[in-house]
Amino acid sequence: MEETEKKQKEEAKKRGVEKKMKKSSADIEEKPSFAKASEAKENKTPVQLVQDKSTKTAKVHVRSKKYSEARKTIDKTKLYSVDEAIKLLKKIKFTAFDQSVELHLNVDETGLRGEVELPNSTGKTVRIAVVDDKVLENIEKGKIDFDVLVTHPSFMPKLAKFAKVLGPKGLMPNPKAGTISPTPDVVVKKFQKGTIRWKTEAKAPLIHQMIGKLSHDDKALVENATKFVSSVGAKHIQNAFIKSTMSPSLKIEIIKE
Secondary structure, three states, X not given: OHHHHHHHHHHHHHHHHHHHHHHHHXXXXXXXXXXXXXXXXXXXXXXXXXXXXXXXXXXXXXXXXXXXXXXXXXXXXXXXXXHHHHHHHHHOOOOOOOOEEEEEEEEOXXXXXXXXXXXXXXXXXXXEEEOOHHHHHHHHOOOOOOOEEEEOHHHHHHHHXXXXXXXXXXXXXXXXHOOEOOOHHXXXXXXXXXXXXXXXXXXXXXXXXXXXXXXOOHHHHHHHHHHHHHHHOHHHEEEEEEEEOOOOOEEEOOOOO
16 A cells, blocks of 8 residues: 555656646747847847837927927027127017026036025015914925025024925925025015025026026126126036027127136
8 A cells, every 4th residue: 555655656746847847838939929039129229129129109299380480580590799789689589478488508517516696686586485384384394485495593493304395396494595594584685685595406507597588688688698698607607508599599708707
């Protein structure tokens, strides 16, 4: 009886091994669809892969006729003076609304930042809030209805828990920005006069700044542009462009100090 049981167990084990081998063999012959697709991709030449990509529909950004006409009036090989550029921007305006005038600067490093009080208004309303219990309550509810947040040092411990919310938006008060002060009312008046904070993009040496509206006087726009460039420092600026909201950009001359 023992020998018969032992023999039966050996035969059952042998059948089990044979079954697994057959299953494994079938798996190799019949790969899942994703494996076949991967293998097919690996076997294709670079040219075939490029051809596959080219069959996908690409989105083409089509400019308006008026934009194209405006671009024809701009000499891309020329470095315009700020005064010339502003006059041309007003000439090629093709929309009814009052467009913003913007400076876009390529600088030599990331991390540049500062603040400047422009001689003339930019036409943009800056919402300034001073930290108190009500403001803290609104922030906790997710209501952020300010562009600049000023605080007395005594509120900083309470503000600390909102650093992850305010920090990425550039709204967290800090000494470098001058938004932490024992006299917050004085700071508010300073920002109301037109003091603006500027900095490069987080991961690129680029600065973007609105300096006014197309409806503003030419002289006021030139003064704002000159003051802002001076704040950044001509030595840091590699290339500078000026444009309105809807217009092509004009490359402007920056005189190195």
